[in-house]
Amino acid sequence: xxxxxRFSKSIMSFINDKLAEICGFLLFAIMILLTVNxxxxxxxxxxxxxxxxxxxxxxxxxxxxxxxxEEHDEHANVDMVTNMLPSKxxxxxxxxxxxxxxxxxxxxxxxSIGSFISSYQANEIxxxxxKIPMWPAKLAIVIxxxxxxxxxxxxxxxxxxxxxxxxxxxxx
Amino acid sequence: xDLTMIGIICIALLLLLIFxxxxxxxxxxxxxxxxxxxxxxxxRAISLLMGAAFSSIAAPSWTAIPxxxxxxxxxxxxxxxxxxxxxxDAITSGxxxxxxxxxxxxxxxxxxxxxxxIAATSIFGKMALPExxxxxxGKEFASGLIASAGTFASMIPPSMMFIIxxxxxxxxxxxxxxxxxxxxxLTAVVYAIFIYVKSxxxxxxxxxxxxxxxxxxxxRLSALFSAWPIVLVAIVILGGIYTGLFTxxxxxxxxxxxxxxxGIFEGRFRKLSDVNGALRESANTTxxxxxINIGALFYAKVLVLSRLPQDFTVYLTNLDVPPFVIVxxxxxxxxxxxxxxxxxxxxxxxxxxVIPIITSLGYDPIWFxxxxxKLTEIGAVTPPVGLNVYALKGVVTKDISVVDIFKGIxxxxxxxxxxxxxxxxxxxxxxxxxxxxxx
Amino acid sequence: xxxxxxxxxxxxxxLTYSDHDPPGAMRTxxxxxxxxxxxxxxxxxxxxxxxxxxGSLLSSQEVLEGAADGVxxxxxxxxxxxxxxxxxxxxxxxxxxxxxxxxxxxxxxEESVEELPKLNEELEALNQKPLLVTVGLPTVFGASYExxxxxxxxxxxxxxxxxxxxxxxxxxxxxxxxxxWEDVYMxxxxxxxxxxxxxxxxxxxxxxxxxxxxxIVGPQLWWASPFTHTxxxxxxxxxxxxxxxxxxxxTEIAQEKFGEVYAxxxxxxxxxxxxxxxxxxxxxxxxxxxxxxxxxxxNLRNTWIEEAKANHGIEDAEEYINSMLExxxxxxxxx
Ligand code: NA
Ligand code: NA
Numbered sequence: 010x011x012x013x014x015r016f017s018k019s020i021m022s023f024i025n026d027k028l029a030e031i032c033g034f035l036l037f038a039i040m041i042l043l044t045v046n047x048x049x050x051x052x053x054x055x056x057x058x059x060x061x062x063x064x065x066x067x068x069x070x071x072x073x074x075x076x077x078x079e080e081h082d083e084h085a086n087v088d089m090v091t092n093m094l095p096s097k098x099x100x101x102x103x104x105x106x107x108x109x110x111x112x113x114x115x116x117x118x119x120x121s122i123g124s125f126i127s128s129y130q131a132n133e134i135x136x137x138x139x140k141i142p143m144w145p146a147k148l149a150i151v152i153x154x155x156x157x158x159x160x161x162x163x164x165x166x167x168x169x170x171x172x173x174x175x176x177x178x179x180x181x
Numbered sequence: 182x183d184l185t186m187i188g189i190i191c192i193a194l195l196l197l198l199i200f201x202x203x204x205x206x207x208x209x210x211x212x213x214x215x216x217x218x219x220x221x222x223x224x225r226a227i228s229l230l231m232g233a234a235f236s237s238i239a240a241p242s243w244t245a246i247p248x249x250x251x252x253x254x255x256x257x258x259x260x261x262x263x264x265x266x267x268x269x270d271a272i273t274s275g276x277x278x279x280x281x282x283x284x285x286x287x288x289x290x291x292x293x294x295x296x297x298x299i300a301a302t303s304i305f306g307k308m309a310l311p312e313x314x315x316x317x318x319g320k321e322f323a324s325g326l327i328a329s330a331g332t333f334a335s336m337i338p339p340s341m342m343f344i345i346x347x348x349x350x351x352x353x354x355x356x357x358x359x360x361x362x363x364x365x366x367l368t369a370v371v372y373a374i375f376i377y378v379k380s381x382x383x384x385x386x387x388x389x390x391x392x393x394x395x396x397x398x399x400x401r402l403s404a405l406f407s408a409w410p411i412v413l414v415a416i417v418i419l420g421g422i423y424t425g426l427f428t429x430x431x432x433x434x435x436x437x438x439x440x441x442x443x444g445i446f447e448g449r450f451r452k453l454s455d456v457n458g459a460l461r462e463s464a465n466t467t468x469x470x471x472x473i474n475i476g477a478l479f480y481a482k483v484l485v486l487s488r489l490p491q492d493f494t495v496y497l498t499n500l501d502v503p504p505f506v507i508v509x510x511x512x513x514x515x516x517x518x519x520x521x522x523x524x525x526x527x528x529x530x531x532x533x534x535v536i537p538i539i540t541s542l543g544y545d546p547i548w549f550x551x552x553x554x555k556l557t558e559i560g561a562v563t564p565p566v567g568l569n570v571y572a573l574k575g576v577v578t579k580d581i582s583v584v585d586i587f588k589g590i591x592x593x594x595x596x597x598x599x600x601x602x603x604x605x606x607x608x609x610x611x612x613x614x615x616x617x618x619x620x
Numbered sequence: 621x622x623x624x625x626x627x628x629x630x631x632x633x634x635l636t637y638s639d640h641d642p643p644g645a646m647r648t649x650x651x652x653x654x655x656x657x658x659x660x661x662x663x664x665x666x667x668x669x670x671x672x673x674x675g676s677l678l679s680s681q682e683v684l685e686g687a688a689d690g691v692x693x694x695x696x697x698x699x700x701x702x703x704x705x706x707x708x709x710x711x712x713x714x715x716x717x718x719x720x721x722x723x724x725x726x727x728x729x730e731e732s733v734e735e736l737p738k739l740n741e742e743l744e745a746l747n748q749k750p751l752l753v754t755v756g757l758p759t760v761f762g763a764s765y766e767x768x769x770x771x772x773x774x775x776x777x778x779x780x781x782x783x784x785x786x787x788x789x790x791x792x793x794x795x796x797x798x799x800x801w802e803d804v805y806m807x808x809x810x811x812x813x814x815x816x817x818x819x820x821x822x823x824x825x826x827x828x829x830x831x832x833x834x835x836i837v838g839p840q841l842w843w844a845s846p847f848t849h850t851x852x853x854x855x856x857x858x859x860x861x862x863x864x865x866x867x868x869x870x871t872e873i874a875q876e877k878f879g880e881v882y883a884x885x886x887x888x889x890x891x892x893x894x895x896x897x898x899x900x901x902x903x904x905x906x907x908x909x910x911x912x913x914x915x916x917x918x919n920l921r922n923t924w925i926e927e928a929k930a931n932h933g934i935e936d937a938e939e940y941i942n943s944m945l946e947x948x949x950x951x952x953x954x955x
Contacts, residue, residue, distance in 0.1 A: 032468070033460030036247055042250075043434035047427045051776065053795045057786065060241040060800050063430075067467075068238050070247060070600065071475075074468030084204035085571040087564065089584045091202045106203050113211050120227035132931065134704045135239075138786040138798055143235075148233060167570055226691035241680055241800030284628070289891045296879075339806050347827055349642045349674060354805055356825045425811025428803045485676045529676035538697035 014170070024156060025077035032070045039063050058139035065135075068146040072153025076160040100171050109166040112130055114161055118154040125151045182219055182305035183348065188489025191216035191238075195480065195521060206469075207477025213483040220486055222328045229486075233479035238471055241430065242297075242341060247467040248433035249300035252414075253307035253457035254436055254604030259444035262308035270409035271401045275390055278380030280316055281326055282315040284309040288330035289369040294418050295429050298561055299470060299572040302331030306576040308319045317389030318502075320581050322379070325562075325589020328569045329597070330372060335511040336365035342524055342557065346550045349532040356615040364551050364604055370460075371596050379592075394457045408441040416599055468543070473571050474523070481526025490518060494534050508605070511535045515553060519560015523568055527557060544608075551611045555601050559592035562590040632666045633863065635855070638692035640680040643673040645825045646885040647754050647847060650698070654881070655752060655874040661715045662873070663866035669694070674695070688746045691844035693855045697748070700782060702847045705746070707932050708738040709845060711944055714921050715785040716901035716911040717844035719951045720758075722879035724867045727755050729846050735943045740933055743848070749856050754878055757886055762832030764808050764815065766899075770907040775816040784920055785817060788819070791916045801826075808832050819843035824889050831897045837890060837901030841911060902930055924951035 043063065046056045067094075078084055092097055125147040133143040191212055196207035210230065217226035256262045266280050275281035286303055289302045305327050313323040335342045336359035347354040380386050396404060417439055418432045427435060445452035484490055497510045514535075518527045532553075539549050561569040564587045574583050604611055637656070641648050643867030672678075678686040678700045680700045680874065687695035700707030714730075730897075733739050734748075743750055774793035780786040781801075789796040792818045799807045816828055821835060829835065856864065856901055893900050921941050928937035 012557065018630070027234075029461045029464060030457075032464030032656055033457060036251055036460055036467075039244060040248060040251065040434045040437045041417070041656075043244075043431050044438045047431050047435055048795060050795075053775075053777075055797045056799055057796070060244070060430075060798055062246040064239050064241055067244050068235070068463050071238055071468050071471040074464050075472065076469045078472075081465075084206065085469060085574045085583055086202045086204045087199050087583050087587070088202045090200060092582075092584070094303050102201065106201065109198075109211060110202060110207050113207050113214070115215065116227075117230065117234070119211065120231045122912065123227065124231040124235070132704050133702075136701045136782070138780055138796065142781070144234060146239075147235065158760050164362055168402065225689055225691050228685055229691050232686055232691070236679045236681040240802070242802050341802065344802065344826075346807060348643070348825060351644050351825075353830060355830045423810055427809075428799065428812050430800075430803065482677055485672055526676070529642075529674040535675060538743055578907060602907065 012172075014163075014166055019110050021076070021156070021160055022080065022110045023082050023162055025160070027071045028153075028156065029077045030076045030135075035070050036065045037068050048132075058135075058137045061135040061137040061139075065141065065146045069149035069153075072150045075153050076156035079160045081158060091171050097172075100168055104165065104168040104172065107161055111158060111161045111165055114154060114158045119148045120153070121147065121154050127147070139155055183490055184220065185492065187216050187219045188484065188487030190219070191483055191487055192309065192489070193482075196565060200608070202433045204223050204472075205566065206476040208473035208475075209473070209480040213476070213480045216300065216483045216487065220483075221610040226566055227565060228244075229482055234475055237475045237478035242473075243428040245295060245433045245462055246297055246303075246470070247293060248430070248442045249297070250303045250466050251459065251463040252433060252436045253304035253576070254463045255440045255456065256414075257307055257311075258456065258459045259440055259442065259447070259449045261414075261443065263312055264404075264407045265411040266309060266312040268404050268406075270393070271396055272406035275393070276377075277387060277390065278376040279307065279390075280313050280325070281318060281376040281380060284313065284327060284371035285330050285369055285376060285522070287493065288327075288338055288509070289333045289365065291438070292333040292335075292365060293339075294422060294432060295334050295343040298332045298334045298558070300433075300571050302328055302569045302572045303466060303470070303576045305331065305571040312576055317386045318380075318392070318428060319589075321585050321589035322592075323396065323571055323589070324581055324586040325591070325593055326372070326376065326576065328562050328573045328586055329590055329593035330369070331496060331569050331573070333559050335366055335529075335551050335558055335561075336361045336368070336554055338362065338549075340554070342436065342528070342554055343550060345525060345528055346532070349552060350546050350550065351529060351535045352546050352550060352618070354459070356547050356619055359614045359618055360547050360611050361615055364600070366430070366598065367382050367610070368386050368468060368600055371600060374592065375592065375596060381458060410440070411445075412490050413438050470568075470572050473568065475567065477523040478526060481530070483524055484522070485524070485530055490514075490530050491534060491603075494531055498535065507538065507542060507545065511539070512556060512601075512605070514554065516559065519557055520563050521566050522560070523566070524557035524560065527560070535564070545612060548604075548608045548611050548614055552604060555597065555604060559594055559597050559601070563587075563594060621690035633663075633859070634668045634670060634692040635851075636677070637669050637670065637672045637694040637696075638675075638677040638686065639672040639696040640675040640678065640683060640698070641673065641696070642825070644873055646757065646821045646881060647696075648673050650754065650878060650881050651849065651876075652750075652857050654877055655870065657868055658874050662870035663863050664890050667866070668861055684746060687748055687850060687852060690747075690854060693850065694751075694851045694853075695748075697743075697848045698845060701849065703782070704931075706742050707928070708736065708934070708940075710784070710924060711736070711940060712844040712846070713782065714917065714924055714941070715918075715944055715948045716759075716788075716838070716844070717908055717952070718842050718948065719955045720839040721955065722882040724754075724951045724954045725752065725755060725842065726878075727876065727954075728947055731947045731950075732944060735947065736940050738932070738940070740907065743850060744853070747853045748850040750848050750850050750851050751867065752875060754847045754849065756822060756843040756845075756847065757822060757824075757882075757889065758843055760818060760820040761824055761827050761836040761838070761903075762808070762816050762818070762824045763834045763836075764811065764813075765834065767815070767834050767836060768901070769904070770910040773815060777812075779813050779816040779818075781818060787920055788911055788916060789817070791913065792910050793918075802830060805831060817932055820889055824892070829860045829893050829896060833897065834901075834908060835893065836897045836901045836903050837886075838907060839886065840908050841901060868923070871900070871941070 046059050126145045129144040135141045194212035214226050262560050269283035288301055342356040414436050418436050421427050421434050494514050570586045683695050686692055699706035777797045779799050780789050780795040780796040786796045796815050925937040928934035
């Protein structure tokens with residue numbers, strides 16, 4: 010069991026790294042495109058649909074980055090109470106929270122699939138001067154939330170492992 | 182179940198989940214989803230959530246936020262931020278709290294570039310906080326200062342929130358912009374005085390500052406000169422915006438490119454990996470901040486459905502009390518909602534109810550625009566939902582917790598409340614500039 | 621039954637209404653002060669409508685899905701935000717010149733819905749029954765520099781809001797620029813763009829005249845897209861017959877009253893702008909001609925026909941255009 014867990018963890022770590030790389034690249038792309046547009050507009054040529062493209066990219070950055078942020082425990086919380094708890098209770102609280110998170114993000118993920126499919130089928134586009142499809146953004150939501158849920162699951166398993174080790178120790 | 186009851190459950194659940202240290206964005210989503218299921222059913226809960234999941238990010242002006250976060254990260258990576266604050270220290274030469282005061286006014290200056298408090302907070306959290314801590318500022322004080330000063334971006338024009346306010350109240354955007362200038366600068370000055378006094382009394386801080394190497398005239402000049410890239414970026418961005426070369430969003434992108442160019446010119450950026458870290462880090466912060474934003478905007482919609490805030494406001498403003506008390510009650514509503522909601526949600530929900538009351542009582546809606554904005558600024562830093570505090574958390578080192586930042590904001594919130602009461606008692610402070618220009 | 625907070629009276633039915641525009645503007649005022657009270661009156665107080673403005677419940681991007689799924693019972697749907705899913709509604713944009721009186725405009729909407737079945741089918745596919753139709757004030761050209769006629773937009777940076785407007789601007793010779801709606805105010809003030817072409821009520825609500833002090837108002841150039849106020853079909857079918865009748869009656873009364881609102885809103889807005897020191901000109905025939913140029917319109921209509929056939933299953937797309945031509949002509953003849 011431990012082997013599989015460690016293996017999954019390192020795979021997720023790798024995926025998160027790649028996702029972060031993609032997000033970074035996307036940010037870089039927005040930056041360059043917007044700057045190029047400023048320059049080209051001075052010559053009377055504006056890139057049509059650029060603001061919408063930037064929005065699409067932003068959505069991708071936001072969702073694709075969720076799992077790495079989760080991996081590094083960077084989702085902001087108010088940890089006043091947990092800091093006062095003894096370590097075993099801390100882990101129990103964390104277990105409880107991770108179960109809640111897993112339910113929530115799985116629910117969110119489930120919703121995003123339907124949203125993506127209907128957007129794709131209806132050929133949903135942004136309201137702009139050029140036709141930019143919405144489905145890539147919605148696909149990014151699906152992918153981002155999928156890995157987010159997996160990452161939470163791994164954290165949850167980690168909590169269970171810590172708890173079972175601890176109870177094993179106290180039983181002994 | 183009764184809608185009001187669901188609304189109460191919705192708020193209680195949120196507070197409970199945040200108290201149990203559930204990540205804030207997720208706490209919003211859980212309590213919102215449960216409440217929507219209670220109001221409707223699972224399908225419609227999904228529909229509302231997915232709508233918010235998309236549209237809460239799909240506003241073009243949001244694009245500026247990750248870019249400004251990136252700008253801060255690149256400035257740190259290129260070692261421009263440290264040099265800029267060192268230079269500020271050199272100018273003021275050992276004045277107590279000089280870096281804090283510089284940060285405070287830099288936030289005000291950034292306010293003239295962007296209307297996004299989150300951007301201001303994360304950019305200075307990235308650039309100024311490490312320098313302040315190196316000089317011995319306590320983590321609570323330093324982070325509280327930046328989270329609070331970040332809100333200047335809303336009050337000092339241009340301001341997205343004023344534009345939204347104008348839209349809801351049929352007031353002039355230009356008048357609101359001008360009305361925000363004096364309260365914005367006043368707050369910065371009051372903060373600066375406080376920082377000075379507090380730093381002067383802080384023995385540790387004074388010692389640390391004294392221990393800094395003494396600079397002679399030549400060194401001081403060179404420290405001053407070494408800040409040129411940041412000065413250049415500031416000039417290009419401000420100049421570019423006000424000469425109509427680009428929009429604030431584009432300014433953020435152009436600023437990043439400029440810092441990149443300086444970094445390459447100075448030899449700081451030689452390979453892709455030199456900027457890769459900044460890119461990833463900014464993407465990460467963006468993910469974190471926007472999950473909260475998504476949750477908050479979804480949650481606001483659920484509260485709209487419950488009608489609790491609207492009913493509550495209608496009830497309170499119908500009380501048989503003098504007009505002045507009604508105004509105070511309205512301020513209280515903004516303050517309370519500011520604790521759990523983001524400004525846009527509050528404006529859309531409450532302004533349609535209170536603006537007719539404000540104007541019928543004979544108060545100037547421009548003046549109230551400034552009051553409302555001041556209240557939402559306070560709301561942006563107060564627990565449990567202070568978006569600026571979370572944005573700051575996204576860029577600081579792990580040893581600073583959200584609770585530390587919340588502890589640090591209190592002195593500034595108290596100052597804000599004092600300033601707010603002056604703005605309420607003396608509307609001339611706010612209305613002087615717009616009346617001068619428009620009447 | 622639901623309890624109302626003010627009087628504690630019991631209503632049998634509470635309906636939620638969602639509108640993305642803020643309250644206090646021409647249309648939202650009309651909905652809030654005319655249509656909704658009329659519904660409450662005509663249903664003898666059986667129905668209470670909880671109206672949510674300013675996108676507080678559903679934003680312009682969310683409303684279609686939210687209305688279809690029943691997150692809101694009633695909604696204002698603006699087809700311009702859904703250029704693909706409400707594709708047929710784009711057809712109005714291909715006929716820039718229109719009558720100025722509301723009665724004639726509303727006849728155009730009525731006749732087109734009758735003759736072009738796809739219009740209603742698109743809404744039905746989204747589980748919507750159209751009730752009320754309103755329209756924005758006609759087109760305005762707001763410039764931050766002095767303009768005497770449309771020829772003065774040539775070579776300048778103008779903001780266009782749809783692909784059809786983009787094509788028109790290109791054809792005329794302006795540089796179309798895409799600036800997000802919420803950035804337009806600042807962009808006009810600072811000079812990122814030189815002008816904006818939009819609906820006059822939106823122009824007024826967003827205070828664009830503070831940065832664009834030279835404007836050409838074109839009452840002949842309607843804003844074309846109907847603001848469609850709908851009710852969810854499931855909700856509708858569940859309503860008792862007398863309530864349905866009451867709502868229809870109320871809508872009919874309101875629909876008629878919109879004419880006064882529309883006409884006076886145009887006058888009042890012009891007056892307010894002149895008072896604010898805005899240089900207001902009215903579009904003349906020459907200005908209109910730029911937008912009714914045959915080559916331009918043929919191109920736009922051919923694009924629409926191609927897409928209608930290829931992507932939207934409207935085999936008789938040419939017929940649609942021809943019918944619209946006739947409907948528009950009849951409307952124009954009445955003026
Ligand atoms: Na600002
Ligand atoms: Na707060």
